[in-house]
Amino acid sequence: MTTRVPQENRRRRPTRSGVLLSQDLIVETALRLIGEHGPEALSVRRLGSALGCDPSALYRYFRNTDDLLLAVADRIIGDAMEGFTPGPDWVASLREMALRVRAGYLAHPRAAAMASYRVTRRENEFRAVETGVGLLLSAGFAPDRAVRLYLAFIDTVLSHAAMDAACLALPPQQREADQQAWTEVYQAADPETYPALSTARGELHAMAESSFEEAVDLLLAALAARAPGGQD
Amino acid sequence: MTTRVPQENRRRRPTRSGVLLSQDLIVETALRLIGEHGPEALSVRRLGSALGCDPSALYRYFRNTDDLLLAVADRIIGDAMEGFTPGPDWVASLREMALRVRAGYLAHPRAAAMASYRVTRRENEFRAVETGVGLLLSAGFAPDRAVRLYLAFIDTVLSHAAMDAACLALPPQQREADQQAWTEVYQAADPETYPALSTARGELHAMAESSFEEAVDLLLAALAARAPGGQD
DNA sequence: GGCTTATGTCAACACCGTTGACGCAAAGTG
DNA sequence: CACTTTGCGTCAACGGTGTTGACATAAGCC
Incomplete structure (x- = not known):
């Protein structure tokens, strides 16, 4: 600024x-x-x-509380990305970025929930965007594709991380109740009206866990498949 | 109700x-x-x-505004999913589910933004999970994979939709400021310290838009690529 | 040492969600 | 129809919020 x-x-x-x-x-x-x-x-x-x-x-x-909030958000980004330098493997580097952002959010769950969808317009965000777009450019994407794909990537990362952070910010009692719902309430689903739930009954416990890494890996796989340089 | x-x-x-x-x-x-x-x-x-x-x-x-908000959220979900029936094409069906959820959220941004992280455990959620898991089962995924992949899918959809809704729920002043940041503040980035941003300068305006469809399509492409039945 | 002015303080404004007391009128009973 | 009960709308108030403008004062410059 x-x-x-x-x-x-x-x-x-x-x-x-x-x-x-x-x-x-x-x-x-x-x-x-x-x-x-x-x-x-x-x-x-x-x-x-x-x-x-x-x-x-x-x-x-x-200027106002919003301005303060953006400063807090940028600080979280800065702390998360501190010491990170992108390596030669752009997929692995984006993956580490994702994990770092998530860790930073989980370290301040409640602040993260408020700030995840904002544009901080500050130095730490600048650097993060620079790094991410740079990685996609190095993968051979044209600038317009690189920007679009980076946005899809970082929005997935940020929104997912915010969701995880929000869950972590819940009172333990409520969080555990939500998790137990999948192993209790959903187990009682009527097989006739809910055949798919019945079939997957033994696996529904997985719903209580975070899908962050799965989603990021799926997205990165799709990006790798679209990279001009090749399928990997 | x-x-x-x-x-x-x-x-x-x-x-x-x-x-x-x-x-x-x-x-x-x-x-x-x-x-x-x-x-x-x-x-x-x-x-x-x-x-x-x-x-x-x-x-x-x-009981309080929170109770009112949940009632509003319940109405939104009901309206969004009204009349939806999955078709034979599981990818297209999941895509429509995603778009419906997002449309429902965007129609009432503030309510959606405030209620997006809640687990309702009600009938509408039951039906959505049944539909989604059923679609992945019909695609040939084993139950454990179907559950994991549905979770990654729906979490991406929900968190992304929540993010879009949260942006829309911002006071107009703040929202416009966030959007203008990409076409103004970021344009002034120093080319030496931010080479990637410089290269992509003309494309940064895309950052102000939603990446929802791009992210969903990337994820669905990754799912399709992993389907036992083949690429489609 | 004096001047300028940035900065911390104070009081006030217009909102917000929520609550408890209160009185009225609708429903129930005969 | 009259009487009682009680659910409901109203009112006033409390403690909270973000923000602003006036004001004194002290820091830093010449």
């Missing part, structure tokens, strides 16, 4: 409680708040009191 | 403005509000004034 106030030259005045505010400190505190007390714990007022400052002070650093 | 408080025997008193309240009327008004005035128009207070009653009257019909 070019419009952003430079962090270094800021004329920072300590707050009432002596804390020196900064975008990084605010983002970290927000992430901590969400992680500790759930997504509903994130409000300007609570964030202010957690930082020991007036809520309105945050508006000196972020 | 039928398990709720019987609508018939209710001791319904006309509101101040003469309207007779009911669960159906409330749900329909909520959907209409969202459809006419955007997703952010749905609040208990606005819903109350749209119905010509005090906001608190709604709590006679729904």
Whole structure:
């Protein structure tokens, strides 16, 4: 963001409680708040009191709460992708990207659920898009195909990861109840009206698990099959 | 629907403005509000004034806004799947299922975005799983594979649809800002640090669109390629 | 040391979901 | 028809939310 106030030259005045505010400190505190007390714990007022400052002070650093949320999202992306460098195998590299993003989301389940579908427009997202599109270009796809396919890939990864994160963010009681539904409620399905469910009865337990890797691998297989360079 | 408080025997008193309240009327008004005035128009207070009653009257019909939201979600699912019967072509049938789910979500974005991660365990979900697993069984997959692959498929569809709905549910200002980011902020990327972005500069506008169909088609292609019966 | 001005503070506004008390009118009973 | 019960709509209030504009004050520049 070019419009952003430079962090270094800021004329920072300590707050009432002596804390020196900064975008990084605010983002970290927000992430901590969400992680500790759930997504509903994130409000300007609570964030202010957690930082020991007036809520309105945050508006000196972020245009509004949406702006703050995008900063949090970008931070998650940055943490997830830290130290990652794409290798020569573009499929394997995209796969690792996917797993990293998912791990980053699962580390902050509640924040991830809010931010998965946003465009952060910040440096970490820039780098991730650069890396992903670059990998597809290196696979021989034309630029327009590379962009379209990267979008399909990353949207699948992000939305799937968000879904997993949302499940993880559920209260344990509710999560276990949802999982048990597949081994209990669905087992009682009437064979006449639900023949397919009956046939697959012994396998329905798999419904309780995440399909993230399966879906990513299916998608990557389809991408590999369409790569100009060959079937693999 | 039928398990709720019987609508018939209710001791319904006309509101101040003469309207007779009911669960159906409330749900329909909520959907209409969202459809006419955007997703952010749905609040208990606005819903109350749209119905010509005090906001608190709604709590006679729904435990809280969450309960109301689930009722709305149930209606959306029912509407989306109404009249659908799987055909002989399992790939085409799964594709139509996907498009129907998405259309249902997009028709009522905010409700869908808020309810997408819920497991209903109700009749409509039963029927959907039965249909989907049945289609994969008919394709020749063994039951365990059919279950796993259906899960990967439906999770991709649901999470993608939820993501699209969530984007649509954003306040217009934020949504447009997110979309413009690809044609403005990302255009200014430095060619030296972001060579791939530079190469694909003219195609980045595609990032603002939905990748739903592309992702579904990629996944279905991968499924078709793995079907025991052959590529089709 | 004085000036400018960025920045933290404060008070206020307009919303939000939810609740409890209250009175009225509809349903049930005879 | 009259009487009682009670479901329901209304009202007022509580505590929460994001955001804004006025204001003082202290940091950094000359």
